[in-house]
Amino acid sequence: MAGSIPLDELRKDTKLTKLVSALMSKGVSRIDPEISCEGFSYRIVEDSLALTPEQAKDLLDQYVDLRAFTKYVKDQLLRCPNCNSYFIQGRFRCPFCNSINLEKSYLIEHYACGTLRRKEDFERDGKLVCPICGGELKTEGVDYRYAGAWFTCRDCKKQFNMPSVRFVCRRCNMELSIDKIELTILNSYAAEDVVVKMVSKETIVVAPLVNFLRSLGLTVSSPGTLVGKSGVHHIFDLIIEIRSEGTSAPLAVDVSKSLEGASEFDVIAMFAKVVDAGVKIPVLVAMPKMSDMGKKLAASYGINVIEGTSLDELFEKFRSLLKDKVKL
Ligand SMILES: [Zn+2]
Ligand SMILES: [Zn+2]
Ligand SMILES: [Zn+2]
Known part of the structure; x- marks a missing residue:
């Protein structure tokens, strides 16, 4: 199921990145319609992407087709076929x-x-x-x-x-019977976990971290690939070539950004790559934190863990790790 989400395609979708970033900054993963006499609104989508309510709804439906979002039926609006208004009221007649x-x-x-x-x-x-x-x-x-x-x-x-039940459009005053009125189903939309993770890794942590490291004069590839002894190509979120005394050794960083923080499973996943690829200095970034079990495991595997609830905290810890490990 998760495998069929076209992540490579979605990664390049700047609208999706913007939208999911906006959701994360509000601490929500679900978008509910707001309903009023004027109709409906998907406020956060409209505001973050400068769209009309209808455009916002269409875009969310496209993301459902791409499996980036899941939809849930939330409400139903009646719409005037004459002027498209949603300001519809009931009317009883003899x-x-x-x-x-x-x-x-x-x-x-x-x-x-x-x-x-x-x-x-x-x-x-x-x-x-x-x-x-x-x-x-x-x-x-x-x-x-x-x-x-x-x-x-x-x-x-x-x-x-x-009584005989009719509807009145309060905008154009047309009276409508049940067979004339249009139905609009409104959904709530929830971003898929894997998409939230992808965007948070890309935009919230990885991109600023790459900029920060480059500002220190380091050569950073992101994502970076190392070929392991087995011949397998291992992808890390970023790789820094550390050159000293004529040799070079890779410092490889993975960023774990599930919303709850990193766990021993992130450590295990990274360790397999680190061993095969011969990474000199493996770093696992955990935002906001790493589980206790994960910390213990990382310590025994020789993986450096950097925890932080903010980017500034991550940068500061990265700076001291670099000082410590590569005398930067
Ligand atoms: Zn109307
Ligand atoms: Zn009568
Ligand atoms: Zn009686």
């Missing part, structure tokens, strides 16, 4: 004369005598009293019940329990 001049009431059934009348017929001095048997109605569900709505047409005087 099914006999089409009048809108209706009065709505409720039917009450008195259990003791079986009388079924409008609520108004039972009202007497702030109490409910049966107009037929004179008994007082005290407890709903025990001696009486509400038996549904009841409409009276003030024009033709007919009574009925079901």
Whole structure:
């Protein structure tokens, strides 16, 4: 399933990167529609990419097709086919004369005598009293019940329990029947974990880290490849060639950025590559932190762990690691 997400394609999609970065900066991974009389809004998408609500919705649907997002049905809007407005209200009409001049009431059934009348017929001095048997109605569900709505047409005087239901577009004033009105299903969208990880690694940590290291005068490849003794090509998030006294040794960095932080599994995954590729100085960057088990394992594998909740913290720790390991 996860393997079929076209990550290589998505990695180049700057809109997706921008959007997911915006989500992460707000600490959310799900986009819900905001609904008002004017319609719907996917605010964070519109704001971060300068799109209209419809464009935002279309883009999110494209990302669902690319499997970068998953969608969940969230709500439904009625839309005017005449002017495309979502400001739609209901309208009740008399099914006999089409009048809108209706009065709505409720039917009450008195259990003791079986009388079924409008609520108004039972009202007497702030109490409910049966107009037929004179008994007082005290407890709903025990001696009486509400038996549904009841409409009276003030024009033709007919009574009925079901008016004809219409809709009115409040923008263009067109009245619409059910068969004319358009339906819009609104989804919530959740970014796939693997996409969030990819973007966070690329934009939040790797890119700034590469810039920082280059500013120190280092030669950095990102992503970087080392060919292992086995012949396998190992990819690291970034590789620095450390040259000293005529020889060069690779310093390889992997960045783990699951939202919860790194664990022993990140250490194990890196260790296999480090051994085969003969990495002199392996560094695993964990943001915001590395699990205790991961730290122990990294220590026994000789993998340097740099933890940080902010980029500045990561940079500072990287600087002292470089001082320590390569006398920079
Ligand atoms: Zn309209
Ligand atoms: Zn009664
Ligand atoms: Zn009528």
